[in-house]
Amino acid sequence: MSGAEQDEGGGQERVSAFMGRSKYPRRRLIDAIRFLPLLGLGLWFLPLLWNARADETPMSHAILYVFGVWLMLVVAAGFLAVLVARLNSDTDDPVQENGLTKRL
Amino acid sequence: MATLNVLVAVCLAYVAFLFGVAFMAERAALRGRVRWLRSPVVYTLSLSIYCTAWTFYGAVGYAARSGLEYLTIYIGPTLIMVGWWWVLRKMVRVGRAQRVTSVADLISSRYGKSTILAILVTTMAVVGTTPYIALQLQSVTLSFAAFADTTELGGAGNSRWTALWLAVGLALFTILFGTRNLDANERHHGVVMAIAVEAVVKLFALLAVGLFVVWGMSGGAGAMLERIDASDIGTWQMQGGRWAGLIFLSAAAFLTLPRMFQVLVVENDNEDHLRLASWAFPTYLMLMSLFVVPIAVAGLTHLPQDANPDLFVLTVPLSQGQTGLAMLSFLGGFSSATSMVIVAAIALSTMVSNHIVMPIWLRVAHGGASMPGDVRTLVLMSRRVAIAVVVLLGYIYYRFSGGGAALAAIGLVAFAGVAQFLPVMLGGLFWRGATRAGAISGLVTGFSVWTWSMFLPSFGSGEILPSHVLDAGPWGLSWLRPHALFGIDGLDPLVHTILWSISLNTLVFVLVSLGSFPSPLERLQGAQFVDVFLHSARPQSWSGGAAQSEDLLVMAQRILGPAEAQALFRRAAAKQGLAGYLPEPEPDFLNELERELSGSVGAATAHAMVGQIVGGASVSVNDLMAVADETAQIMEYSTQLESKSKELTRTARQLREANEKLTALSVQKDAFLSQISHELRTPMTSIRAFSEILRDSDDLKPAEKARYASIIHNEAVRLTRLLDDLLNLSVLESGQINMNMEHGTLRDVLDHAVAAAGGAGILPIRRDPENEEVGLWTDLDRLAQVFINLIANAQKYCDSPQPELRILVKPGLGGGIDVDVVDNGSGIPHDRQEMVFEKFARVSDHDAGGAGLGLAICREIMMRLGGQITYLPGQGGAAFRVSLPAEALATSA
Numbered sequence: 001m002s003g004a005e006q007d008e009g010g011g012q013e014r015v016s017a018f019m020g021r022s023k024y025p026r027r028r029l030i031d032a033i034r035f036l037p038l039l040g041l042g043l044w045f046l047p048l049l050w051n052a053r054a055d056e057t058p059m060s061h062a063i064l065y066v067f068g069v070w071l072m073l074v075v076a077a078g079f080l081a082v083l084v085a086r087l088n089s090d091t092d093d094p095v096q097e098n099g100l101t102k103r104l
Numbered sequence: 105m106a107t108l109n110v111l112v113a114v115c116l117a118y119v120a121f122l123f124g125v126a127f128m129a130e131r132a133a134l135r136g137r138v139r140w141l142r143s144p145v146v147y148t149l150s151l152s153i154y155c156t157a158w159t160f161y162g163a164v165g166y167a168a169r170s171g172l173e174y175l176t177i178y179i180g181p182t183l184i185m186v187g188w189w190w191v192l193r194k195m196v197r198v199g200r201a202q203r204v205t206s207v208a209d210l211i212s213s214r215y216g217k218s219t220i221l222a223i224l225v226t227t228m229a230v231v232g233t234t235p236y237i238a239l240q241l242q243s244v245t246l247s248f249a250a251f252a253d254t255t256e257l258g259g260a261g262n263s264r265w266t267a268l269w270l271a272v273g274l275a276l277f278t279i280l281f282g283t284r285n286l287d288a289n290e291r292h293h294g295v296v297m298a299i300a301v302e303a304v305v306k307l308f309a310l311l312a313v314g315l316f317v318v319w320g321m322s323g324g325a326g327a328m329l330e331r332i333d334a335s336d337i338g339t340w341q342m343q344g345g346r347w348a349g350l351i352f353l354s355a356a357a358f359l360t361l362p363r364m365f366q367v368l369v370v371e372n373d374n375e376d377h378l379r380l381a382s383w384a385f386p387t388y389l390m391l392m393s394l395f396v397v398p399i400a401v402a403g404l405t406h407l408p409q410d411a412n413p414d415l416f417v418l419t420v421p422l423s424q425g426q427t428g429l430a431m432l433s434f435l436g437g438f439s440s441a442t443s444m445v446i447v448a449a450i451a452l453s454t455m456v457s458n459h460i461v462m463p464i465w466l467r468v469a470h471g472g473a474s475m476p477g478d479v480r481t482l483v484l485m486s487r488r489v490a491i492a493v494v495v496l497l498g499y500i501y502y503r504f505s506g507g508g509a510a511l512a513a514i515g516l517v518a519f520a521g522v523a524q525f526l527p528v529m530l531g532g533l534f535w536r537g538a539t540r541a542g543a544i545s546g547l548v549t550g551f552s553v554w555t556w557s558m559f560l561p562s563f564g565s566g567e568i569l570p571s572h573v574l575d576a577g578p579w580g581l582s583w584l585r586p587h588a589l590f591g592i593d594g595l596d597p598l599v600h601t602i603l604w605s606i607s608l609n610t611l612v613f614v615l616v617s618l619g620s621f622p623s624p625l626e627r628l629q630g631a632q633f634v635d636v637f638l639h640s641a642r643p644q645s646w647s648g649g650a651a652q653s654e655d656l657l658v659m660a661q662r663i664l665g666p667a668e669a670q671a672l673f674r675r676a677a678a679k680q681g682l683a684g685y686l687p688e689p690e691p692d693f694l695n696e697l698e699r700e701l702s703g704s705v706g707a708a709t710a711h712a713m714v715g716q717i718v719g720g721a722s723v724s725v726n727d728l729m730a731v732a733d734e735t736a737q738i739m740e741y742s743t744q745l746e747s748k749s750k751e752l753t754r755t756a757r758q759l760r761e762a763n764e765k766l767t768a769l770s771v772q773k774d775a776f777l778s779q780i781s782h783e784l785r786t787p788m789t790s791i792r793a794f795s796e797i798l799r800d801s802d803d804l805k806p807a808e809k810a811r812y813a814s815i816i817h818n819e820a821v822r823l824t825r826l827l828d829d830l831l832n833l834s835v836l837e838s839g840q841i842n843m844n845m846e847h848g849t850l851r852d853v854l855d856h857a858v859a860a861a862g863g864a865g866i867l868p869i870r871r872d873p874e875n876e877e878v879g880l881w882t883d884l885d886r887l888a889q890v891f892i893n894l895i896a897n898a899q900k901y902c903d904s905p906q907p908e909l910r911i912l913v914k915p916g917l918g919g920g921i922d923v924d925v926v927d928n929g930s931g932i933p934h935d936r937q938e939m940v941f942e943k944f945a946r947v948s949d950h951d952a953g954g955a956g957l958g959l960a961i962c963r964e965i966m967m968r969l970g971g972q973i974t975y976l977p978g979q980g981g982a983a984f985r986v987s988l989p990a991e992a993l994a995t996s997a
Contacts, residue, residue, distance in 0.1 A: 033189045034190060036187060041183055044183075048347060051607055058333040059335075060332050063174055063397060065171065066179075077382050078384075
């Protein structure tokens with residue numbers, strides 16, 4: 001997976017001279033997007049520890065927890081997606097725009 | 105009865121509605137209103153074909169049997185979508201950059217456009233998808249049966265017919281909208297629009313049932329949760345292995361299922377759509393699974409024990425008398441099933457026609473791609489047949505599997521099958537070292553394990569695998585027992601299969617990749633895939649030249665259609681600055697053409713087709729190396745040209761010099777004629793005059809007579825000498841001369857020459873006696889004549905007030921000796937140096953009594969003796985070098 005990171009990093013470096021201040025937050029935003037599934041995976045694996053509990057966990061708790069994680073993930077992903085889109089469209093710098101979406 | 109009739113009518117009406125939607129979408133696309141059809145919302149909704157009838161019916165049954173385990177099937181894709189930046193973004197980018205048409209195309213394209221790999225993946229995809237299609241047929245059939253039960257109608261025989269009619273209907277719909285045209289990008293606007301609508305229908309249906317169950321039957325969310333806790337599945341019980349394994353499996357299947365790949369990558373119009381889908385599709389999945397447990401609990405509590413949990417979505421509303429809601433639910437399930445079958449059949453038929461039919465056709469039809477006829481018809485026909493076959497296979501699986509197994513189990517069989525693509529796919533996207541051999545070995549290994557441990561047993565004990573094989577292994581080899589490979593017993597069969605198939609698959613893939621060397625094209629494609637964000641230009645190029653543009657046009661017309669092909673060619677021609685429809689088959693153009701074609705028939709086939717016409721000139725690195733060689737040759741050639749041009753310049757200079765010399769010679773010849781006439785005339789005139797005096801005057805004194813006679817005599821001698829010289833020269837020049845070879849020393853020769861020239865009295869001569877002791881074997885007289893001439897010239901022309909002549913002897917080139925004869929006069933002007941050895945050349949105009957033949961004679965003599973005489977510039981006076989060859993030297997005198 002580090003390959004993708006390097007790719008992205010390489011692409012960024014190449015146009016970094018024109019990126020200006022917007023580069024840093026954008027990189028961190030992408031880091032957040034990358035981190036999100038790992039967070040979700042960790043949170044969704046947590047219920048497996050409940051098996052070790054002495055008393056049985058009611059199904060309703062499990063449902064609320066799993067769907068709570070789900071909702072959180074969806075909201076976070078939506079938030080990040082909107083931020084990425086805004087970072088792309090806010091800047092007048094065409095290179096920046098190319099940087100994310102139109103580098104084809 | 106009435107209900108069933110209404111059901112059939114509703115189904116038909118719904119299908120007609122879908123038909124209308126697809127038709128309108130196609131019309132709109134034709135009018136260029138693609139923007140609306142290609143919005144991110146439509147893209148996101150089209151992803152919902154992940155939620156098939158399995159989700160719609162099966163999830164509830166799954167939940168009723170195994171609690172929350174059903175969520176794993178949706179958690180996996182959610183994680184993939186939320187983490188779109190990791191894999192999906194790259195996959196979509198690669199898919200668009202390489203014009204990938206299917207998952208088989210992606211894998212084959214990555215591993216050097218391998219046809220074998222494409223066929224392998226296609227076959228595996230067909231085998232892996234068949235249970236899934238069977239699952240859809242089964243669920244719709246069951247739902248029909250559920251209605252039939254309530255109306256006391258139908259039975260086993262009837263359900264078979266239902267499944268068959270359904271299969272036929274789906275195949276027809278798919279053929280109608282999936283193979284209407286051979287779109288350049290393999291995109292199906294109508295179908296995508298239809299499945300987007302279906303996505304809404306099934307979500308709406310499931311939500312409606314869920315809302316009814318929670319608020320209509322159970323009295324709100326809080327009460328529902330209490331009921332859930334009180335039900336059979338009221339506690340959290342989860343096997344960690346299954347939970348983790350299924351999340352992995354669903355995530356893998358989400359990426360590798362042919363139909364998912366179709367909507368995710370192939371039908372993707374804009375990478376940006378992923379942004380909306382990254383959160384909207386997980387939301388969709390969440391909503392789809394939200395009411396599954398409540399419905400399951402409602403079914404468990406309100407329906408009899410023997411009710412099929414897979415049909416709770418349908419039977420719960422029916423049991424409450426909510427026929428309308430049940431109808432909606434039925435439509436939801438119906439649309440889930442149909443959309444899945446349609447897209448899966450399209451994806452598979454594309455793969456089958458591109459990767460199996462076309463390569464075979466290309467091989468069988470000699471002359472192949474340049475033969476007359478319409479390939480489009482062939483491709484479309486093969487797709488139609490493939491769709492029918494794929495759906496039929498699903499029906500056959502449905503019949504053989506007995507239609508009894510739980511929906512979820514069948515779905516998982518399919519998931520585990522296609523998940524075998526994952527290592528090869530991810531390896532291809534992220535690891536440049538992955539090779540074709542590794543991919544083939546890994547896939548075969550994983551698929552074999554899957555077939556043995558999951559697919560064959562899924563038909564049921566004794567159906568295909570005899571029960572004793574299941575229990576004791578084949579030939580009594582217990583470590584090969586399908587559910588306990590390598591003797592590891594007690595694992596959940598699903599976890600067992602996932603564990604062994606994926607791990608062995610990955611292991612073999614990695615090991616063989618490490619041990620094998622990729623072909624040049626593989627390496628180029630690998631770089632293209634792994635570093636897709638760095639460069640998106642296609643590396644493999646065509647070396648044109650042999651390609652015939654007209655043949656290419658003929659072929660392109662048959663695949664893209666005449667109008668589009670002609671437009672493409674005209675555009676390319678215009679880009680090259682040509683008028684008309686036939687561009688030069690330059691690499692750029694060929695690449696563009698191949699890309700266009702690959703959108704219709706797949707990368708490997710397009711590559712092969714262009715290759716056939718271009719004359720197999722597909723450029724691998726081998727070819728690139730050849731091209732590099734060619735470049736080296738061209739460079740060498742240009743070096744040669746350069747040296748040739750230098751040579752030419754040199755020759756031209758020589759020619760110019762020769763020309764100047766010739767011109768000078770011509771002038772000299774004129775001068776010679778006037779000179780010789782003058783030279784002859786002067787003595788002749790005096791001879792005539794004095795002989796006339798002697799003849800006519802009688803009173804001459806004897807002394808006068810004697811004086812006149814001696815003048816006549818002297819002039820006659822001078823004439824004779826002149827004629828002798830001329831004769832001598834012409835003899836030397838003509839080569840008719842006999843050399844009189846003798847032994848002697850250079851000193852003797854020089855002594856003789858100095859004496860003959862009148863001794864050192866006139867001109868002091870400085871010699872070099874020590875070095876003159878050189879033995880010679882040559883014509884000594886002629887050599888002496890050379891020196892005589894040189895000394896005499898110095899005597900005549902040396903204009904120094906204190907003239908002096910030096911004769912120096914030095915070792916010369918090649919073992920010979922050089923004898924330099926140098927005076928201290930003003931020498932010969934530069935522009936005359938060239939001419940001094942020519943006949944009648946005179947350095948100065950002053951009359952020194954010579955005819956200008958001396959040096960010419962010297963040159964001829966030296967040439968005969970094997971040596972040469974040259975003028976030596978820059979010696980402070982006239983200097984001549986007489987070079988004698990080594991052959992002319994003798995050690996003993």
